[in-house]
Amino acid sequence: MQQADNRSFLARLLAGEYGLAITYWIFYFIGSSIFFVTASRAVDSENWFRFLVIVALMLAYTTVLLVGIRAAYKGPQLWKVMSRTSSVFMIINILVGITALGFIY
DSSP states (O other): OOOOOOSOHHHHHHTTTTOHHHHHHHHHHHHHHHHHHHHHHHHHTTOHHHHHHHHHHHHHHHHHHHHHHHHHOOSSOHHHHHHHHHHHHHHHHHHHHHHHHGGGO
């Protein structure tokens, strides 16, 4: 008989039970969503210093996630995976930044 896992979703996520890819994407989209909302508000209020700080924090957050992938990835061709992953994230970051800046007009 199988025991029911009574831990929360977050506890299982942090324990790595959902796998590296799912865990990474969940954390990435949480960070991107927070970035989009806060950056959009900063642009809307024309607070450019706050916007630049938010962009710097998002880039740091993305770096931490990439370092986490590097530490957790056990498969072959690590740098191939890292380069593709970071390229996708930088494109998403640029698009989210452009979308946030779209509130100017």
